[in-house]
Amino acid sequence: MYERPLYRENRDGVVLAFLRHNPLALVVTSHDDVPVATHAPVLFRHGPDGVDAEAVAAGTVPLTGSTLIGHMNVENPQWRRMRSGDRALIVFQGPHGYVSPMVYEVTPAAPTWDYTAVHVTGTMEPTADPTAVLDIVSDTARRLESGFGRGWDQESSLDYFRKIAPGVGAFTLRVESVQTIFKLSQEKAAPTRRRVVEQFEASESATHRALASMMRDRGLTEADEERETAG
Structure with a gap:
């Protein structure tokens, strides 16, 4: 791989x-x-x-x-x-x-x-x-x-x-x-990652919601946006 x-x-x-x-x-x-x-x-x-x-x-x-x-x-x-x-x-x-x-x-x-x-x-x-x-x-x-x-x-x-x-x-x-x-969309800017997470969270698929949870757990949304703002 x-x-x-x-x-x-x-x-x-x-x-x-x-x-x-x-x-x-x-x-x-x-x-x-x-x-x-x-x-x-x-x-x-x-x-x-x-x-x-x-x-x-x-x-x-x-x-x-x-x-x-x-x-x-x-x-x-x-x-x-x-x-x-x-x-x-x-x-x-x-x-x-x-x-x-x-x-x-x-x-x-x-x-x-x-x-x-x-x-x-x-x-x-x-x-x-x-x-x-x-x-x-x-x-x-x-x-x-x-x-x-x-x-x-x-x-x-x-x-x-x-x-x-x-x-x-x-x-x-x-x-x-x-x-x-x-x-997990790491290459995207924080606002885009947040929208990706929100898309998965709104899905009827449990797999999509699990993916969104993993992205949030890894700090790929709000925390990254805060770092970008601070920088």
């Missing part, structure tokens, strides 16, 4: 939060020089040498060297052909939206697309070991329920998990590199 410096996010804590909020990833591998991909939930497990997430979130250790976990159907040809040491690209997509030139209030102008994404590359370690699979599946379910669910307790379903585990192919990935793009 081309990382334009203006759009790059260098803070590992911010990137980790992004992965946590956007766990459904595209897992890409190559077999016989043919790229194959599967959409699957992929979660951060621990930092380098097993350190906890808080150290990565605080920026005291890098995201590089961390471990991610995921799973897919054991009958998936991609997983069945996956071998220990295979390299993979995992793509996390965040909020995005089309920006109409009408927002710029100038002519000539060109439309664009604001979007957020993180590309992680690393080394895969697939496993069909029942204990390891159950650990990854139950950990994934617990954490997704905690982040997005309604308080479901999986304890009464663990026997069911054990029953379906043979149909699951799990994997871990050791992160080797991280690329980011948070394209």
Whole structure:
């Protein structure tokens, strides 16, 4: 992925939060020089040498060297052909939206697309070991329920998990590199950025509203306008 410096996010804590909020990833591998991909939930497990997430979130250790976990159907040809040491690209997509030139209030102008994404590359370690699979599946379910669910307790379903585990192919990935793009109209003047945010906030799309929230959280509206005025 081309990382334009203006759009790059260098803070590992911010990137980790992004992965946590956007766990459904595209897992890409190559077999016989043919790229194959599967959409699957992929979660951060621990930092380098097993350190906890808080150290990565605080920026005291890098995201590089961390471990991610995921799973897919054991009958998936991609997983069945996956071998220990295979390299993979995992793509996390965040909020995005089309920006109409009408927002710029100038002519000539060109439309664009604001979007957020993180590309992680690393080394895969697939496993069909029942204990390891159950650990990854139950950990994934617990954490997704905690982040997005309604308080479901999986304890009464663990026997069911054990029953379906043979149909699951799990994997871990050791992160080797991280690329980011948070394209949020940074190149535009503050009044224009504010209008872009307002356009997204007025949208019926939850994705657009999430994008607007991200732009406000990153100080790309009023705070920038105040700095321009002060300067």
